[in-house]
Amino acid sequence: MDYLISGLQVGLIYVLLSFGIFLIYRTTRILNFAHGDIATLGTFIALTLHQKTENLLISVVVGAFCSGVVSMLFYRFIIYEGERRGVNPLGLTIITIAFAYILQSFEIVIWGAEPKDFPSLAYGRFFIFPAQFVVILLVSLFLMLGMYFITMKTNFGIQIRAISQNREASATLGISVKKVVSFVWFIASFIGAIAGSLIAPLYFVDQFFLFDPFVKSFIGAVVGGLDNPFGVVIGSIIVGLAENIFGGYISIKFKTAFVFFIALVFLLIKPEGLLGREIKERV
Amino acid sequence: MIKKTVRMKTDYLDDYRLIADLPALVFFALVTVVFISIPFLFSELWLSVITHIALYSIAVLGQNLLIGYTGLISFGQAGFLAIGAYTFAHSVHILGFIPSIFISGLIASVFGVIVGFPSLRLKGPYLAIATLGFSVVVFQVLQNTPAISGGRMGLSVPSFGSKAEIFYLVLAFCYLFYIAGYKIVKSSIGKSFSAIRDSEVAAETLGINIVKMKLLSFAISSFYTGVAGALYAIYMKYLEPNMFFITESILMFSAIVIGGIGSVLGSILGSIFVIAVPQFFVGMKELVPIIFGIVIVLVVMFEPLGLYGRWIKIKLYFMNLPFR
Numbered sequence: 001m002d003y004l005i006s007g008l009q010v011g012l013i014y015v016l017l018s019f020g021i022f023l024i025y026r027t028t029r030i031l032n033f034a035h036g037d038i039a040t041l042g043t044f045i046a047l048t049l050h051q052k053t054e055n056l057l058i059s060v061v062v063g064a065f066c067s068g069v070v071s072m073l074f075y076r077f078i079i080y081e082g083e084r085r086g087v088n089p090l091g092l093t094i095i096t097i098a099f100a101y102i103l104q105s106f107e108i109v110i111w112g113a114e115p116k117d118f119p120s121l122a123y124g125r126f127f128i129f130p131a132q133f134v135v136i137l138l139v140s141l142f143l144m145l146g147m148y149f150i151t152m153k154t155n156f157g158i159q160i161r162a163i164s165q166n167r168e169a170s171a172t173l174g175i176s177v178k179k180v181v182s183f184v185w186f187i188a189s190f191i192g193a194i195a196g197s198l199i200a201p202l203y204f205v206d207q208f209f210l211f212d213p214f215v216k217s218f219i220g221a222v223v224g225g226l227d228n229p230f231g232v233v234i235g236s237i238i239v240g241l242a243e244n245i246f247g248g249y250i251s252i253k254f255k256t257a258f259v260f261f262i263a264l265v266f267l268l269i270k271p272e273g274l275l276g277r278e279i280k281e282r283v
Numbered sequence: 284m285i286k287k288t289v290r291m292k293t294d295y296l297d298d299y300r301l302i303a304d305l306p307a308l309v310f311f312a313l314v315t316v317v318f319i320s321i322p323f324l325f326s327e328l329w330l331s332v333i334t335h336i337a338l339y340s341i342a343v344l345g346q347n348l349l350i351g352y353t354g355l356i357s358f359g360q361a362g363f364l365a366i367g368a369y370t371f372a373h374s375v376h377i378l379g380f381i382p383s384i385f386i387s388g389l390i391a392s393v394f395g396v397i398v399g400f401p402s403l404r405l406k407g408p409y410l411a412i413a414t415l416g417f418s419v420v421v422f423q424v425l426q427n428t429p430a431i432s433g434g435r436m437g438l439s440v441p442s443f444g445s446k447a448e449i450f451y452l453v454l455a456f457c458y459l460f461y462i463a464g465y466k467i468v469k470s471s472i473g474k475s476f477s478a479i480r481d482s483e484v485a486a487e488t489l490g491i492n493i494v495k496m497k498l499l500s501f502a503i504s505s506f507y508t509g510v511a512g513a514l515y516a517i518y519m520k521y522l523e524p525n526m527f528f529i530t531e532s533i534l535m536f537s538a539i540v541i542g543g544i545g546s547v548l549g550s551i552l553g554s555i556f557v558i559a560v561p562q563f564f565v566g567m568k569e570l571v572p573i574i575f576g577i578v579i580v581l582v583v584m585f586e587p588l589g590l591y592g593r594w595i596k597i598k599l600y601f602m603n604l605p606f607r
Contacts, residue, residue, distance in 0.1 A: 031408045082584055090356070091583045093408070094540050097533065098583075102576035108569045215415065222412055253427045260416025264401060267413065271404045 003248035004241070009133045010213075011240025012140040015233050016195035017210075017217035018224075019147065020188030022232045025221075026164040027184045030079065030092045034100040035192055036214030038074075040207060041103055042067030042193025043200050044111050047118055056119055064193035071189035072182045074099060080178060107207040115204030118197070136198050143191055144233070150187075151229075160184060212256070216243065219263045225276025235274060239263075299469045301462060318454055322447040330446050331518075332562055337453045338514040340554040343538045344464050344547060345507020350536070351545035352473060353500040354480030355402050358532040359414035362398075362421035363505045365527035367391045367512025369431060372440050372522055380443060384456070384513040391509025392502040399501030403494055406483075418529050425524040437523035440516045453514050460507060465547050467503065476500055477545070537579055543591030552590040 017035065024032045046063030050056050078099070082092050120132050151157035159180045162170040171177050196210055203209045217236055224235020242262055247255035266274070292298050302308050322330055346360050370387035378386060401413045425432045432438060443449055467473050475496050478486040487493050516522055534557060542553020556578075561571045586592050 031411075078580060078584075085584060087583060087587070090407075091587060094536075095580050095583050097536070098576040098579035100576075101533075101537075101572040101579075105569045105572040105576075215412075215419075219412060219416075222409055226408075254423060257416075257420040257423050260413075260420060263416060264413055267405055267409060268401060271409065 003244050005129060005133055006248075007241035007244030008237070009136050009240075010199075010244060011220075011237035012136050013195050013199045013213060014217035014220045014236035014240050016140050016143060016191050016198075017213060018221035018232050018236045019144070019229070020192040021218055021221050022226060022229060023160075023184050023188045025226055027160065027181050028075075028079065028083075028092070029089045030096065031218075032096050032188070033093065034071075034074070034096045034103060035188070036196075036210035037100040037103040037107075037207075038067050038071045038189045039192035039196040039214075040107065040205075040210045041070060042189070043118070043196040043205060043210070044107060046193070046197050047116065047200075047205060048111075050119060060194065060197045063197060064190045067193040068186040068190035072186040075185040076178070076182050080181075104207045111207075113206065115206040115209075118200035118203075118205045120201035132198075132201060139194065139198060143194065147187075147191075156180070156183075216240075216256075216259055219259060223263055223266045223273060225273025228273070228275040231273055231275030299466070301465055319451075322450055327446060330450060332559060334446070334450045334453050334518055336551075336554050336558045337450075337457045338511050338518060339535075339538070339558055340551045341457060341460050341514070342508045342511030343535055343542065343554045344460065344550040345504040345511070346535055347539050347542075347545065347547070347550045348464065348467065348473075348476065348507070349500050349504035350539055351543075352468065352476040352480060353497065355497065355500065356407065356411045357398075357402075357414040357504075358411055358529065358536065359395075359398055359417045359505075360508055360535045361527045361529055361531040362414075362418040363391045363395060363508035364512040364515065364531060365421050365425060365524070366394055367509030368516040368522055368527070369425070369438070369512075370509070371513035371516045372438050373431075375441060380452075380517075384510055387513040388506040388510040391512065392506040395501040395505025396498050398505075399498045402497055402501065415529065415532070418527075418532050422524060422527060422529070425527065432524050433522070437521050439521045440519070442520060443517045449517060452517070456510065456514060460510070461547065461551075464507075468547055472496070472499065480545075537575055540579055541575075541582055541589055543589030544587075546588070546591040548594070549589050549591030552594070556590065 017039070020039075021032060021035055024030060024035070042063040044063075045066045046056075046059045049059030049062055053059060078095060079092055082095060087095075151160055159170070159175045162173070162175060163177055163180055167177060195213075199213060200209070216239055220236030220239040221232045222235070223239060224231030224233070226232070239259055239262070243255050243259050246258045250258075270276075302311055321333060325333065342360065342364060346357070349355055349357055367387040367390070370390045371383050374383040374386050377383075398414060398417050402410050405413055429435075443452065468476075475486065475491045478489065478491055479493060479496055479500075483493060519526070538553035538557040539550070540553070541556050542551070543549025557575070560574065561568070564571050564574070582589055588595070
């Protein structure tokens, strides 16, 4: 039962992280390897603000906002310029790896390399559940429903979906691709940084602490299928549960290895992901 | 008066030949003499840095064959390096130095073929994740099995000789593997690799056996990386799992990108950059990744062929110097 709860808790965090990866992948066809590091930056800012102001809620939101802005600027001034110069998606992915590099050492320079404690939003237990789990559950449900509402019901969501289907066509129809995609990057990193702040009490915060969750949420997205939002959610929860149940009952040392193993099995059976559609290649 | 222009290649064999004419032979001989005299020219510290560059460039060339020529994005480098190094450290007591270097290359390439099987169905980012997983698995196995990794104290490797002797050993392997790499790239195997990179479906319609070629690419590249791992074990004289963390894969990947994706000479340039630049920033180690990151961004944006592309442009500029 405890493993189930901790698995679900981690799985929900993976959902939040992988949703950002998914949003960025759908609109720009780039895998954002800097996603975890931008979120880490937001977590660090939240930590510093908390030490200054003692108000955790506001500092988490402000930290998330800052990392959203960083990610938006990164898209606008580096990725967008690269796209304009005709750099292919692989090159842009390499740029995000480089940006992750830069952010990591930037964080070391500013905050130092030693791990730090991050305060929890809620302590104690709520009925039989740990309070942190309830917070994570509520926040992620709220964010997911919000995202569903935005993408499905608003004008802005229609623009996002149009761009993810055909970028050139939506540009000719008068959608400002630059603005919409910048805002998508903002949302992705905003959600990512909130996920970082939520998972931070379970780990110690240093510049690499989101690397492991990032990779696993990435696996979750791939297992579920990178072109279906419901697939991303289900895949991430599967990864979280599988990892924690394996870690609890069989061997905690090899749980990361086990996650990659299931990912490999899933991908070999269904390369496009659980709920993904098959991609046909044309020459 | 007409300046002597570039000698055109009229034959397929012309392209395949490493030393085409007399000036090239002279240049080749000169470079060899310079390399052989390196231990007499540089201090101990720089000698060991150059040795590191040389052995690293073998691994980078191998991964460049996979990533640059076949177009399979892989982050398994750290895993293959670790497999090569640990195989060497365990087999050197039984087999001696030179045979166990080749054995570690072979074991690594067996693992390369195993990892290569998913590559038949996965592409792009999916393959990157699968191979990243391979690196993580190797790392965790090493960390959690003291029988292989020698436990908390690390695993020590018997000494090969003085620094100069190690350098000559690495240099010999470098020559061997670079000439072999050049021949692979220019032969029909290398051409099929690039065909697969450019379009898999088109390559298949031209009669290229995709399964065979992809597995071959994985086998060759991990053989290179395994040998580099063995040389790394000789160079470091002891091993611990932390030397083969995933960051090692990313470092090698950035060496490929900076040096030039899909170029043999670029592999050397990239490894020079990645190994030598941190030496100038000993006092501020945190800044090194920032510099790497900025350089990678600039390279991808402005010079997609990397340092090698820059080198070709400079060469062309000097070839028709009075006219431009």
